[in-house]
Every structure is written in C-alpha cells, then in structure tokens.
Amino acid sequence: MISDMPQTSPVMRALKWYAGFDEGITGKPAKWVNDSNEHLFSSSVILLSLLLAINTYFTEMDSLYLEVSQWKNVLYCLITAFLAFFAWSTTLSVIFKGTFTQSKSAPILGLIVAWAMYFIVSGVSYFVIVGAEWEVIWANRATLFLGIEINTGVVNPDFENQTWRLWPSLILTTIIICSAIGTTSETNRGFAVKFGLIWAACIFYVWYPVRLNYNPDGVMQNLTLTALLGAVAFLLSRRYTEKSEEFLVNKLRSYLAVSAVFTFFIAIALLDPPDALVERGYAEKGIEPFLWGGLYVNLILIAASLVLGSALSVLLAFGRRSELPFFSWPSTIIIEFIRSGPMVAWLFIALFILPDVIRPFYDADVVVRTIMTFSIFGACYIAEVLRGGLQNVPRGQIEAAVALGLSPTQVKLFVELPAAVRTTLPAIVSIFIGLWKDTTLVYLLGVLDVFAISKILPATDFQFGDDYLEPLIFAATFFWVVALVLSRISLKVEKSLGLVKEGGAEAT
Amino acid sequence: MQTPSIDIQGLKSNIAKDPSRFAKNALFQILTVAILWKYLTLFMGMSYDMSKQISLNIVIAGNSSQTYYPLGDQVLVIGGICLIFFALIQNEVKFDILRNPRDYRSYITTISGVIGLAIFWLIAENVELSPRTQAPFLIIGGTFLTGFLLIQDELGKLSILLVQSVANPRNSVELWKKSWQEVIISISAILLFITVLYNLSMIGAYIPSISREQDKVFSILLLVTTISWLLVMSKEADRPAVVYKRHSSMAFLLSIPLILFLAFRIMLLLRTDPTWDVSWDFMDSIAGFSITNWPNQVNTSLGTRWDFHWAGVINAVRVVLISIFLCTVIGIIVGVMRLSNHRLSSLFGTVYVEVFRNMPLALLLFTISITVGNTLPVMQDEFSIANTVLLSNQGIFIPSVDPFLLFVSLLLLALVKAYTRYLDRDGFDDSEEGVRSRFKIWVGASAASVAILLSRGWDVPTIWKRIPESPGSWVVEGGFEITLPFICIIAGLTIYTSAIVAEIVRGSIQSLPRGQIEAGISLGLSPFQRLRLVIIPQALRSMVPALNNQYMNVWKNSSLAMVVAYNDVFYINLVIVNKIGKAVPTFILILITYQIGSLVISALMNMYNRRVTRVQI
Incomplete structure (x- = not known):
C-alpha cells in the first residue's frame, strides 16, 4: 500500500516534513503510529488545529474593542491565530500520537514552551500593534535623536536650526563606515540590500506624516545625500580592495581609523568650538x-x-x-x-x-x-x-x-x-x-x-x-x-x- | 660621567640624505619641546603658588592661618612620596634582603634615600627658613634634586665610597682619588642646592628670578635635564639594567610637576574645602530622613547615620543574595535549554539570552518598576489572592509568621541535611531502600518544619479603611510587606544577570569533551541524569571563575537600586552627601563597602573553586 502512494506528491512531502518537525518538538510518536498511517495523524492534527486557530481569530477580533485601524486588528488577530495553530497542533499531536509514552520530558517541554510562546508573543504583539500608541514617538521623533536643545531649533521656527552641527559628522561617519565595509568581503548585493533597508527605514522615520511638527524635506535631502556618498565610498573602496594587494588595503584601513579619530574631533568641535576660535570670531558660539x-x-x-x-x-x-x-x-x-x-x-x-x-x-x-x-x-x-x-x-x-x-x-x-x-x-x-x-x-x-x-x-x-x-x-x-x-x-x-x-x- | 655630544658631521650627512624627513623630525622635536615647556610651566607655576600659600603662617589672635602646614610636615609628606618612588626606582628592596643583610652594597642606595629624607626633615624642623622663598625652594628644589640624583645614578657609588671611607679612613684618600670623577656631579649638585638654599636672599638680590620665579627656574632646569638625558639615553640602548633605571628616573622626572601639583592641591583642599573634611564624626549624628528596611527598623528621628548605613548594607546584601541564587538557577536552566536538541526550547533560550543581554540595566530596571507600578491593582481594589496574599501597587503583603519559628524550622531542615550527610558518609546509597528511606526522611522533615512554622498560626494581612469618607486612608494590618522596589530590583538584576550566566553555562558545557557525553549515553543514563551526574559537575570547573566575576558584577550593579528608589547602601549615602555635602569621607566609605563585598564574594567563590577543582583532569 505504501508503495502505491506516489512518493513525490507535494502534499505527502509537506506532511512528511511536518511530521519530522513535530517530532523535534513533541518527541517520538507512540507505537501505534507507523509509516503508513503517519500522514493520517499529521493531516488530522493540522486540520483540527486550523479549525481551532480560525476560531481563535474570530474570538480575538470580537474581543478587540479599541478603535484602531482595521489593518492593525487584522495583523494582530493573524499573529494570534498562527500562534494558536502552533500551540494547538503541538497539543493535539501529543495527544493523538501519544508521544508521552516514549519519553516524559520532550512532550511536557514542548507543551510548556508552545503555550508560553502563545501567551507571551500574543501579549507582546497586542501591546506593540494594537495597544500601544506610538504617537508619542512620532511626535517626539527628533527629540530622541537630537536632544532637547537642538530639537527646539528644529520644531520651533523662532529658534535657530542648529542641525548643521551634526550633519557633517554623520556624513563623514557614514563615508568611513561604508569604506571600511568595502574593504571587507561583503558582496555588493548584500551591502546594497542592508544599506537600502537602513536608508528606507530612516526616510520612513523622518517622513511619516502622523504628528509631523517640522519640515522633513531638508532632512530627507540630507539623508539621501549621505546615503549616496556612502554608496560611492563603498564602491570606491571595493574597487581599490579588489585591485590592490593586502598591505595596501591594510594601509587604507589604518588611514580610515585615523580619519575616524579626526571625525570625532571634528564632531566635537562643530558642537562646541574651542573658546580660542570663538573669541577670534572664526566660529560661532557652540x-x-x-x-x-x-x-x-x-x-x-x-x-x-x-x-x-x-x-x-x-x-x-x-x-x-x-x-x-x-x-x-x-x-x-x-x-x-x-x-x-x-x-x-x-x-x-x-x-x-x-x-x-x-x-x-x-x-x-x-x-x-x-x-x-x-x-x-x-x-x-x-x-x-x-x-x-x-x-x-x-x-x-x-x-x-x-x-x-x-x-x-x-x-x-x-x-x-x-x-x-x-x-x-x-x-x-x-x-x-x-x-x-x-x-x-x-x-x-x-x-x-x-x-x-x-x-x-x-x-x-x-x-x-x-x-x-x-x-x-x-x-x-x-x-x-x-x-x-x-x-x-x-x-x-x-x-x-x-x-x-x-x-x-x-x-x- | 656622561656628557651628550653632538655629532656635527653625522648631522650634516643626515640632512643631505633626506631633507624632508629631517625637517619632519626637527618639527616633531620642536613641537614636543614646546608642549613639554607648556606642561612644565603650568604645573610648576601652580605648585609654586600653592607652596607659598601653605608655608605662610599669619597668626591672628592666637590662631594660625587655615592653610598653614609646618615645613616639617610638608617635607614628610612630599619627601615621603619621593622616597617611595625612589625606592621603587632603585628596585633594590626585595624580599630576600633579610637573608643576607651584610651585603650592604645591594641596598645602600635606598638607605641613603632614607638618610637624605631624614636630613631634609631635620633642616626643615630646626632651621628658620623664610616662608615665601626658602620654603618653596626646599620643597620643590628638593624634589628636583631627588629626580636629578636618580637619573645621574651615581648615588650608589657615592654611598659605597662614603661607607668605605668611614670604615677604613687610611685608604680613603686613594679611593677618592680614583673615583672622584664618577661622583662629582652628584656631590656638586647637592652642595649647590644647600648653598643656594641658605643664601637665597643674597643670590636673589643679584638674580631676582631665583627667588621670585622659582617655577620658571625649575622648569628650565627640568627641561634641560630631560633633553640632555634623552640625548644620552638614545645612545645607551645596549645596557638593559642601566636602561631600566634611566627610563624609570626619566618618567619620574617628567611626572614631578604633576606629583607636586596633586600633593599640594590635596593638602590645600583638606584644609579649605568642607567636602574634603576626612573625618567620620558626622556619621554619629542623627540622619533625619526615612527609609524602609527590615529586619531592624531604623528609627527616623533617633537613628544615627551609622545605623542608616548599616541598614543600607543589610538591604543590599539581601538583594544580592537572592539575586545571585535566582540568577544562577534561571541561568543554568536557560543555558541548558539553549543547548538542548528540542528545537523550541533552544529557540526560547536563544531569544531570552539575546534580548536581555544587550539591554541596559538602568533601562530594564526602570521599565520593570513602571510596569509593575502601573499594572498592580490600587489599594482601593483590595485585591487579594484567596484572602491571604494582598496585591497592591504599594507592596505585596504576605502572611507573616513568627521569625523565631521560622528560624527553628530552618534549623530543623539544616539538622536533617547534616544527618543525611552523616548517613552518607561512606558513600551515596543509591539502592531502592536507600532512596526510599531518604525520601521518607525528607518528607517527614518538611512536614515537621511546616508544622512548626504554622504552630502559632499565621498573621493574614487585612486591609481596611480607617476613615471611610476620606480617600486614601487605607491601612494594612498584620502580614509581612514586600515592597515594590525590592521586587523590581530583584527582578531586574535576576533577568539581566541570568542571560549572562546562561551564556557562561553554555560556553562551559560546550567546551566539555564530547566523549564524556557519549560515555553517559552509552551507560544508559537519561538526559536529566546525564546533566546532573556528568555534565554539570565537570562544567563547574570552567564556570566558576566567570561566575565569580558575574557575582561581583551583581554586587556592584545593586548600586543601581536608586533607579527604582530602593534604599540600598549607595542610595542612603548619596542622600547623606546631598544633605550635608561631606563628599570625600562618604565616598571613601562607599568604596570601602563595595570593596569588602567584592572580596567576600571572591573569597567564597575561590573556596568553592578549590572544592570543585580538587580532582585534576
């Protein structure tokens, strides 16, 4: 009978994979499970857990009373349903496959951890997605990064905008870090993906229109400029690394380290120029x-x-x-x-x-x-x-x-x-x-x-x-x-x- | 006698070979000299001013001036510091000196240093020196003279010559004739110093800078000495013993201005600044603020500051003991979970460790305290679990028992433990009857101790409103209060440290030889037995030093209790400093307390380490 079943059917392979996955979590199945009826047990466990998960979805949806946007509710209920599916499938497979007859510790551990994950992760995601009001972050997004002193210049047009003190340091730091990454064995695509994600996250953070109390255009332009310069620095140093011998690359790295120290002093001098320069009028008061x-x-x-x-x-x-x-x-x-x-x-x-x-x-x-x-x-x-x-x-x-x-x-x-x-x-x-x-x-x-x-x-x-x-x-x-x-x-x-x-x- | 010589021919050829490098080198050297000059004049100038200030004694109505130090005391302090450095540089006093004290040549220089200090002190005590010119000259000049003699390195020969001349005076003339060139610079320096010291006013009439601008004079002397000796030392690189001494002496010479500045500054501060008043008398007076602690409540209106300090120490020790115990248990559990074959628990362990290891402790503590404070029910709700445990956002109240009964029941358990160890003195009885009898003993002992604990009944906390109309007059009677800050600090410390302990446990288990685990499997041990009997005893060997470090970190991190407003020793002492401002003695006390705690933890862990590593692997 088992030879009649097409071994390469994707459903069968999925069920087999699921059975292996389950064994890792709940332990070896009991003696009444063998190769021929294993897929029956797995499929019944999956179906029942799916039903219970869908039930959980709708229960959670009904119990949400906060007036939040629809997609947040849906996301939270989906996460909870997935976790419930996982927890219930663990429970049912322990019961149906009788793994507690083979070993005592594995099914208990699996059950405890699965249900703990259900409660902890659904609680955390409730807080993060539904319960939390992230307005406080969006309203103060500049303060957290810039501190109160510079932030007053950003959000209040009556005060001077002093972010020019910080941009050169950021640009120089990005250039140095990207050049340093270029000297390692990071691939172009890997770097592009990570860097692009970081840039996109920064742009999103600066642009998100909820509770925007400053003009984001200048900031976004500067961020894009920083990203472009960083990418150029990466490409240049990548070119140099591929062409040159190792001792030259090490020399480049030592130059980068020295320039990092200089960048640090430049950053400090921009924020608070020494009194000698301020008195002579070369720099503004910091x-x-x-x-x-x-x-x-x-x-x-x-x-x-x-x-x-x-x-x-x-x-x-x-x-x-x-x-x-x-x-x-x-x-x-x-x-x-x-x-x-x-x-x-x-x-x-x-x-x-x-x-x-x-x-x-x-x-x-x-x-x-x-x-x-x-x-x-x-x-x-x-x-x-x-x-x-x-x-x-x-x-x-x-x-x-x-x-x-x-x-x-x-x-x-x-x-x-x-x-x-x-x-x-x-x-x-x-x-x-x-x-x-x-x-x-x-x-x-x-x-x-x-x-x-x-x-x-x-x-x-x-x-x-x-x-x-x-x-x-x-x-x-x-x-x-x-x-x-x-x-x-x-x-x-x-x-x-x-x-x-x-x-x-x-x-x- | 070494004189620096300038090689003109070599210099010209060097310049011709590579002018840019020569220019760069010359620029670098000029820059170094300029920075050195600035440093010397800055610190020497400040030391000179302070030295004049503390030597001057203006007696008004029978009281000496506040900052006056008698010259003998100054010589003792600064001369003592110089003597210590002198002895360190000479590096002659080693621990085998008591074996052959007759070989005086090996330690004569240090003795000569002591004699020199004695002579200085006698001069300072008995000779009348003018406070504005001769006293600073004695101190600063004496220090410079010490450095100069050190770097000349002729004091050894000089002392041996003197001793030999005294021992047999007949041969002394020949001895001196033979070796006068080696010691002439040191002798002339000493004689010059003494001459100038006595005739300072006379010389000062001709060369006013010697008596008025002594800081510049000594800066120039230091600079000249340093540079000339640097030139000599660069040619001496092949004699290691001399090189070592010269390097140390050069370092000492260069740090003379700093040492003088620090010594004078601290001497001045001890007299003028009230925060520097190093005496602990203020700890005997009444503290005057309120704290919570247990077991002995400090009386708010009568408790002295020492009582409060001691209460803070007990608070901190409680927190640290409970945290260490809990974090070890949780850390071992999570560490073992992370290594298990069970995919879910290893995922759980990894997530736990990665989340809590990289989080700042202050942030964690603050988050826990705010969350706990906001989620526990208010007193108004009168929330209690089964009417025995009362939960509120001002504390958790559990039923209390008589402490004496608690002590007796714990004593009973300890006695039963000692009895079972006595029964096992010939080896652990692993047979069926042995396990069963041990089980029975322990069940009986636990039941008996619980019975003793509850024999006099327990005190259930009850909450009631004293004045029903006014808000907020809730009163909890009976019961034992566990304050919220206590829970928060324990939770924070435990979670933070358990993540680190889990990593340590994982590392030490992974470093075990695989053969041990395979042998355990082949013997038929269950996983838990493998863990208990094979893995953990061996992993303890490599875990214990790292755990020692982490326990000391727990003790030191408990000072963050001020984030959750828990009254530990640091918080209480900080309140004392904020109230009366005696910062230096209070912080000395804090540092001593933390050092004693670290030493105790380290000693206990070293004892345990010796027990664990008794068997050589």
Whole structure:
C-alpha cells in the first residue's frame, strides 16, 4: 500500500516534513503510529488545529474593542491565530500520537514552551500593534535623536536650526563606515540590500506624516545625500580592495581609523568650538556639553571612551606586567582601586570630588568628566583582560624580536600587542558593549540622554500621560540594535582572524 | 660621567640624505619641546603658588592661618612620596634582603634615600627658613634634586665610597682619588642646592628670578635635564639594567610637576574645602530622613547615620543574595535549554539570552518598576489572592509568621541535611531502600518544619479603611510587606544577570569533551541524569571563575537600586552627601563597602573553586 502512494506528491512531502518537525518538538510518536498511517495523524492534527486557530481569530477580533485601524486588528488577530495553530497542533499531536509514552520530558517541554510562546508573543504583539500608541514617538521623533536643545531649533521656527552641527559628522561617519565595509568581503548585493533597508527605514522615520511638527524635506535631502556618498565610498573602496594587494588595503584601513579619530574631533568641535576660535570670531558660539542630549550624546560618550580607554588600557596592561616596580605598583594600585567600585560611584565622584582637584587648570564640563570616568573605568577592565592575553604570547616570539634588534617599545607594540588583542578580542568587545549600555547612567548626572528623554516624554504632553512604555521600548530597541551590531561585527572580525571556537565562554 | 655630544658631521650627512624627513623630525622635536615647556610651566607655576600659600603662617589672635602646614610636615609628606618612588626606582628592596643583610652594597642606595629624607626633615624642623622663598625652594628644589640624583645614578657609588671611607679612613684618600670623577656631579649638585638654599636672599638680590620665579627656574632646569638625558639615553640602548633605571628616573622626572601639583592641591583642599573634611564624626549624628528596611527598623528621628548605613548594607546584601541564587538557577536552566536538541526550547533560550543581554540595566530596571507600578491593582481594589496574599501597587503583603519559628524550622531542615550527610558518609546509597528511606526522611522533615512554622498560626494581612469618607486612608494590618522596589530590583538584576550566566553555562558545557557525553549515553543514563551526574559537575570547573566575576558584577550593579528608589547602601549615602555635602569621607566609605563585598564574594567563590577543582583532569 505504501508503495502505491506516489512518493513525490507535494502534499505527502509537506506532511512528511511536518511530521519530522513535530517530532523535534513533541518527541517520538507512540507505537501505534507507523509509516503508513503517519500522514493520517499529521493531516488530522493540522486540520483540527486550523479549525481551532480560525476560531481563535474570530474570538480575538470580537474581543478587540479599541478603535484602531482595521489593518492593525487584522495583523494582530493573524499573529494570534498562527500562534494558536502552533500551540494547538503541538497539543493535539501529543495527544493523538501519544508521544508521552516514549519519553516524559520532550512532550511536557514542548507543551510548556508552545503555550508560553502563545501567551507571551500574543501579549507582546497586542501591546506593540494594537495597544500601544506610538504617537508619542512620532511626535517626539527628533527629540530622541537630537536632544532637547537642538530639537527646539528644529520644531520651533523662532529658534535657530542648529542641525548643521551634526550633519557633517554623520556624513563623514557614514563615508568611513561604508569604506571600511568595502574593504571587507561583503558582496555588493548584500551591502546594497542592508544599506537600502537602513536608508528606507530612516526616510520612513523622518517622513511619516502622523504628528509631523517640522519640515522633513531638508532632512530627507540630507539623508539621501549621505546615503549616496556612502554608496560611492563603498564602491570606491571595493574597487581599490579588489585591485590592490593586502598591505595596501591594510594601509587604507589604518588611514580610515585615523580619519575616524579626526571625525570625532571634528564632531566635537562643530558642537562646541574651542573658546580660542570663538573669541577670534572664526566660529560661532557652540552648545555647551552639558546641554548635549539625545542619542548623539550617548554615541559621543562611547566613541570617546573607546579611543581613550583603549590607549589607557594598553599603558596600564603593560605597566602592570612590567618588571620595574616604578611602573607595576602604580598600575596595579590604579587598576584594583578603580575596579573595586561600581560605575555609579565613580560617576558621582567625578561629579562631586574631581572638579575640586582639577579646577585650577581645567574647568571641565560634566560630559568631559563623564568621558574621563568612562575611559578610566573601561581601561581598567580591558587592561585586566589584555594582561591575560599578554601572558599567553609565546616567549619565543618576544625573544626572536629582541634578537632581530627591535627596541623594547617596538617589541611591545608590534609583537606582543597584536597577539594579545587577537586572542582577547571577544572579551574586549563584550566590555565595550557593557560600557555602551552603561552610558545610560549619565542621566543621573543631569545630562538628558536618550534614556532620560524617554523617561520624561510621557510628562511633556497631556495626551501622552499613559504612554510610559513606548519611549522606553524605543530607547531599549536602539541600545539593543547597536549592541547586536557590535557583537556581530566582533564575530565577523574573529572569523576573519581565525579565532572562532564554538563555545568559548565570553565575559558578558 | 656622561656628557651628550653632538655629532656635527653625522648631522650634516643626515640632512643631505633626506631633507624632508629631517625637517619632519626637527618639527616633531620642536613641537614636543614646546608642549613639554607648556606642561612644565603650568604645573610648576601652580605648585609654586600653592607652596607659598601653605608655608605662610599669619597668626591672628592666637590662631594660625587655615592653610598653614609646618615645613616639617610638608617635607614628610612630599619627601615621603619621593622616597617611595625612589625606592621603587632603585628596585633594590626585595624580599630576600633579610637573608643576607651584610651585603650592604645591594641596598645602600635606598638607605641613603632614607638618610637624605631624614636630613631634609631635620633642616626643615630646626632651621628658620623664610616662608615665601626658602620654603618653596626646599620643597620643590628638593624634589628636583631627588629626580636629578636618580637619573645621574651615581648615588650608589657615592654611598659605597662614603661607607668605605668611614670604615677604613687610611685608604680613603686613594679611593677618592680614583673615583672622584664618577661622583662629582652628584656631590656638586647637592652642595649647590644647600648653598643656594641658605643664601637665597643674597643670590636673589643679584638674580631676582631665583627667588621670585622659582617655577620658571625649575622648569628650565627640568627641561634641560630631560633633553640632555634623552640625548644620552638614545645612545645607551645596549645596557638593559642601566636602561631600566634611566627610563624609570626619566618618567619620574617628567611626572614631578604633576606629583607636586596633586600633593599640594590635596593638602590645600583638606584644609579649605568642607567636602574634603576626612573625618567620620558626622556619621554619629542623627540622619533625619526615612527609609524602609527590615529586619531592624531604623528609627527616623533617633537613628544615627551609622545605623542608616548599616541598614543600607543589610538591604543590599539581601538583594544580592537572592539575586545571585535566582540568577544562577534561571541561568543554568536557560543555558541548558539553549543547548538542548528540542528545537523550541533552544529557540526560547536563544531569544531570552539575546534580548536581555544587550539591554541596559538602568533601562530594564526602570521599565520593570513602571510596569509593575502601573499594572498592580490600587489599594482601593483590595485585591487579594484567596484572602491571604494582598496585591497592591504599594507592596505585596504576605502572611507573616513568627521569625523565631521560622528560624527553628530552618534549623530543623539544616539538622536533617547534616544527618543525611552523616548517613552518607561512606558513600551515596543509591539502592531502592536507600532512596526510599531518604525520601521518607525528607518528607517527614518538611512536614515537621511546616508544622512548626504554622504552630502559632499565621498573621493574614487585612486591609481596611480607617476613615471611610476620606480617600486614601487605607491601612494594612498584620502580614509581612514586600515592597515594590525590592521586587523590581530583584527582578531586574535576576533577568539581566541570568542571560549572562546562561551564556557562561553554555560556553562551559560546550567546551566539555564530547566523549564524556557519549560515555553517559552509552551507560544508559537519561538526559536529566546525564546533566546532573556528568555534565554539570565537570562544567563547574570552567564556570566558576566567570561566575565569580558575574557575582561581583551583581554586587556592584545593586548600586543601581536608586533607579527604582530602593534604599540600598549607595542610595542612603548619596542622600547623606546631598544633605550635608561631606563628599570625600562618604565616598571613601562607599568604596570601602563595595570593596569588602567584592572580596567576600571572591573569597567564597575561590573556596568553592578549590572544592570543585580538587580532582585534576
């Protein structure tokens, strides 16, 4: 009988695939299921679950009472119905196929997880699609990115629009990032798809007409210009990479890194030109760092801490490992002292105590002091990780370098450090991700970063009083996206360095 | 004696070979010198001003001026710092010095440093030095002299010469004749310093900058010394021992202005700024604000700040203990789920870890606190589960029992555990009767402890409105209150850390040799038995150091309790700082508290680590 059935019928193959999929979730079927009647069980399970899912669809549709647009209701009910189908099919296949006779744990686990998924995901999608009022985000879409100070220039025509301070930095950053991607092995199509999606998402975010309180044309033009320049940079660097040898490509990468540092200083100088230039009339008066806000202050904090922290960590790591007690004792004391306290304690020390010490020669703003604190804190953690990596450099390499006549500094910079960074890169990146997440703590010092703004947005307008969760989720999504991108980049770099071992325990 | 020499011929040929590179190098060097000069004058200038300020003592009505430090104290502080660096650079004092103290040549330089400091101190105490000119000269000049002598590196020879001349005076003349050239610079520097110090006013009449602009004088001296020694050191690259000492001495020379500035600044701040008043007397007075804590309620109107601090520590320790326990349990469950063959649970584990690992903790805590606060029913609803547990947005009230009975029942369980371990002292009894008897013992013990717990009845929380007409006068009587911030901080810390612990567990399980798991399968163990008996005991070896790090992170992250308004030690101390502004002693206290906590956690985990790694694999 089974030989009579056409084996290649698509329905049969679909049912077979479904049976295999189900076995992974609910466990091996009982003895009364064999090859011949398996498709009967699978098809009956699918049909019944479909009926129950359609029933769930209509029940949910009836129970929705919020006056939202029709497509949102339909979308939510579809998602719920799909989840219900999945949950019911799991339940029915456990009952019909009797998998609980073969093993105890698999069907229970499958049932628990399937129904947990039903409740959790349908609840979350209810909130996201139907229950949430995303107006608060649309009405304040500029504030979250630009901070309150620059936002007043954007939405209020009486104030000067100061976004010109931020566009050059964005353009330069995009060019550098796209050129860097061009030097890797990313395909043209892959890059075009991802970049196009990002550009489309940005345009949609800027253009969406609900609660638009500024003129989006200029912004969209600038975004498109940025995208075009980024694409051109990618193509140019891709061309150069294909044509040139590897050492030239590495040279290009080092030039890109140096220009990234310059871009950072340009960004800071545009936001707040030094007093020497303002007095002589070369530049306009800038925004003082305490008034920086929104997402870009988080980005500036993490960028500065990254650069300064890396430099300091190299010094501290080599200092701690040095044979000379003049360098090793102070390094050890600094590292252990700073690692003993939580980040919040150091931030408040920078707020209350540090100004007294450095006020005679530098009256530092809160943001500058925060950058110093983040740098030293990150440097101590990275120095510890780097010290472990330095210990694992083979002794023969160092001796060979000394025999070749390299000076001690050259040995450290060109032999020990690259080897140590290679092996400890995952841990260092996880420390950076932790530091990126800690930049939200700057709200305790009074700086209105994206987290502080998302906290106070419900209080800004009478109609947004209930929407306390939406801005927080938006801010959380943005942090999550950047952290995810950073960890994916680190995975890629590790693969290209040949370091991937499946299952290394990372620090965080 | 080393003198820098300038090779004119070589310089000309170098310029001829590659003019642009020479120009670039020269530009770079000029830039370095300019930056160095700016740094030196800036910090030396500030140090000089501060040094004049703290040496001057204007006695008004019997009170010394506020910022006066007697010169002997100044010498002790700054000389002490210099002595520490001196000893570090000489690197002679090692731990085997006590084995052969007779070999004085190896540590004579450090002794000479100590003697030098003693001489300076005696000068400062007994000789009358003018406060505006000679006192700064002593301090700043003395520091510079130390750096100069260090980088000359002749003090060793000088000290040995002196000791030998004293030991046998007859041969001393020949000794000095032989080796006077090696030590002449150091001797002349010391003599010059002492001469100028005593005759500063006389010399100052001829060269006013020596007494009025000492900062510029010493900046020039530092610059000249640095540059000349850099030129010498670049030719000395083949003698490592000397190179090390010179590098450290050069670093010390360059950091002298910074060290002086920091020392003087902190000495000034300790006297003038009230936030820098390092004494903990204020902690004995009444705090005057209210917090919630358990078990010992601090009295709002009578509790001293030490009581509040101690209450904060207990609060933080409670949160950390519960969070560590919960996050380990959840982390192991999620980590194992992520590795299972069951597709759904591995998906669930992956999603859980990826979502909560990349989320900032402050944001998570705030979201949880707002959500919980807005979704729990208001007091007005009088929402209770089976009339025993009361839920409201001001806290969860559970029935309370007598704490003494709780203690007794836990003690009973601990005793039963010790008894079962004693029964298993010859090995775990895995037979049928053994398992059954153990099961019976534990069931009986649990029933007995619950019976003891409830023997005196339990106190169910009841809610009633004291004044029916006025709004908001709800009162909950009886019961035990679990405050909302407590729940929020535990939930936040647990969720955040469990994602990280899940990754650690996954990593350490994946690093196990595959053969172990296959052996477990071939022995016929069920998956759960494999996990419990084979995988987890071995995975613990690699997990424990990373878990140690994460537990210390939990302890340090508990300081974020201020986001949810939970009164832990950091929050309470921050309120104290905001009230009376004694920032430095309070933050020292906070740092000490967190350091002690980290050390305790680290010690406990190291003990556990030793237990787990007792067997060498």
